[in-house]
Amino acid sequence: MTREVFLAAGLRSPIGRFGGALKPMRATEFGSVVAAALLEQTGVRPADVERVIAGMVLQDMTESNPARIVSQRIGVPDKVAAFTINMQCCSSMTALIQAAQAVALGEIDCALVLGLESMSNAPHMVPGSRWGHRLGHGGFVDTLKECTLAGSSMWGDPWYMIDVAEHHAGKDQVSREEMDAYAVVSHTRALAAIDGGRLDGEIVAIDVPERRGGTRRFERDETPRPEISLESLGELPPVTEGGVITAGNAASINDGAAAALVCSAKGLARLGLDPLAKILLPGTALVGCDPHVMGYSCVDALNAALGAAELTVDDLDLIECNEGFAVQLVACQRMGGWTSERLNVDGGSVGLGHPVGMSGLRIAIHLAHALGQRDLKRGGATVPAGSGLGAAVLLEAA
Numbered sequence: 001m002t003r004e005v006f007l008a009a010g011l012r013s014p015i016g017r018f019g020g021a022l023k024p025m026r027a028t029e030f031g032s033v034v035a036a037a038l039l040e041q042t043g044v045r046p047a048d049v050e051r052v053i054a055g056m057v058l059q060d061m062t063e064s065n066p067a068r069i070v071s072q073r074i075g076v077p078d079k080v081a082a083f084t085i086n087m088q089c090c091s092s093m094t095a096l097i098q099a100a101q102a103v104a105l106g107e108i109d110c111a112l113v114l115g116l117e118s119m120s121n122a123p124h125m126v127p128g129s130r131w132g133h134r135l136g137h138g139g140f141v142d143t144l145k146e147c148t149l150a151g152s153s154m155w156g157d158p159w160y161m162i163d164v165a166e167h168h169a170g171k172d173q174v175s176r177e178e179m180d181a182y183a184v185v186s187h188t189r190a191l192a193a194i195d196g197g198r199l200d201g202e203i204v205a206i207d208v209p210e211r212r213g214g215t216r217r218f219e220r221d222e223t224p225r226p227e228i229s230l231e232s233l234g235e236l237p238p239v240t241e242g243g244v245i246t247a248g249n250a251a252s253i254n255d256g257a258a259a260a261l262v263c264s265a266k267g268l269a270r271l272g273l274d275p276l277a278k279i280l281l282p283g284t285a286l287v288g289c290d291p292h293v294m295g296y297s298c299v300d301a302l303n304a305a306l307g308a309a310e311l312t313v314d315d316l317d318l319i320e321c322n323e324g325f326a327v328q329l330v331a332c333q334r335m336g337g338w339t340s341e342r343l344n345v346d347g348g349s350v351g352l353g354h355p356v357g358m359s360g361l362r363i364a365i366h367l368a369h370a371l372g373q374r375d376l377k378r379g380g381a382t383v384p385a386g387s388g389l390g391a392a393v394l395l396e397a398a
Contacts, residue, residue, distance in 0.1 A: 002104040003264050006275035010260035010365030011038045011204045014221050015353040018253035019120050021208055021218040027118035028066050030206050031257035032073040037204040038259045044271055046075035052082035053099050054114035055091030056357035058122040058147055066116050089385035093360025097284045099262040104281050109267030115258040115361030119144060150386045151291045161386055165245045165325040168295050172331035176244040179326035180233040183249040183350050190224040190347025198346055202369050223252055223353035249326040254353035258361040275398040277368035282308035283394035290388055295328035297390030299336040302382040305392040313337055318370055318379035320363040323348035364393055371397045
């Protein structure tokens with residue numbers, strides 16, 4: 001018999017632009033700040049944490065197993081297991097699901113879940129350099145560029161995400177005007193949420209070291225643009241010649257971290273916590289689909305989670321869907337039958353930014369906050385990922 005599982009609390013950093021406020025820090029550094037703030041805010045001691053699970057995509061071996069690095073930095077006992085998942089954009093939502101399942105099975109009563117990414121610090125590689133290039137040239141491989149692969153040259157399908165987005169635009173007959181219009185919605189909703197204070201309860205400020213000493217406080221998402229309009233977006237050139245995807249109707253490259261506590265009822269009572277939301281089990285899903293239409297995976301995942309919980313999309317008061325591209329969101333909104341009034345009501349990744357390993361956990365945390373702020377009952381969060389993967393979780397107000 002499984003136990004009830006709760007999203008006890010969650011925080012995130014402000015989201016930084018590529019090369020922006022968080023560039024001087026590694027993902028595990030600002031991720032540790034967020035995790036430590038979460039424990040301090042809730043009164044949970046590091047010794048109360050029984051497992052640490054992280055999602056992060058752009059890892060290098062100087063941050064091998066970021067979950068363990070963060071757990072050591074914030075004082076979680078050595079005996080506590082920590083591991084890091086890479087499921088591309090689904091990574092931290094998958095970490096959340098793994099934690100929820102461990103709690104439901106009675107293995108643990110309190111897990112710390114992390115979503116981490118510093119895209120600004122993604123490393124370059126020089127393949128073959130270990131053994132020498134002799135008479136041939138060596139070259140850098142940009143891991144950030146390779147992160148945007150929708151397929152993989154390793155299985156003979158080297159499509160990038162921009163190729164998939166353009167494919168969706170044609171296959172799903174989404175015009176540039178429609179995707180630009182949605183981009184405006186994403187930015188304006190994000191700005192309204194920021195200015196209205198609706199994100200304050202989920203954001204912790206980061207003190208970023210400065211080159212000449214001292215620190216600078218970073219406390220507001222950098223990406224949303226107050227000046228955005230259909231006219232300004234219409235002037236942007238497409239990324240690929242003859243295409244419709246632009247820098248304005250796609251999610252940007254970003255840095256950020258999120259942290260959450262996942263607990264059983266027993267854990268909540270022991271720690272003296274009032275939860276943000278209940279995680280429905282059954283009510284989570286991990287799926288795959290054709291990588292060339294990877295956007296569909298978020299609809300497939302949410303429908304699978306709903307089916308497992310014996311619910312329908314009409315039972316959801318709010319839906320959070322990660323936005324890799326506006327075209328993906330528009331296509332999936334149609335496919336899923338999601339109404340605009342309940343979809344990404346405080347903006348999405350086109351407006352806020354998309355630190356790939358952070359986003360899945362971020363939208364789950366925000367969904368829990370948004371349900372409580374609006375006195376609503378139930379919501380679903382879903383993420384599509386490159387290579388045709390999807391993850392989804394269902395939450396109920398606690």
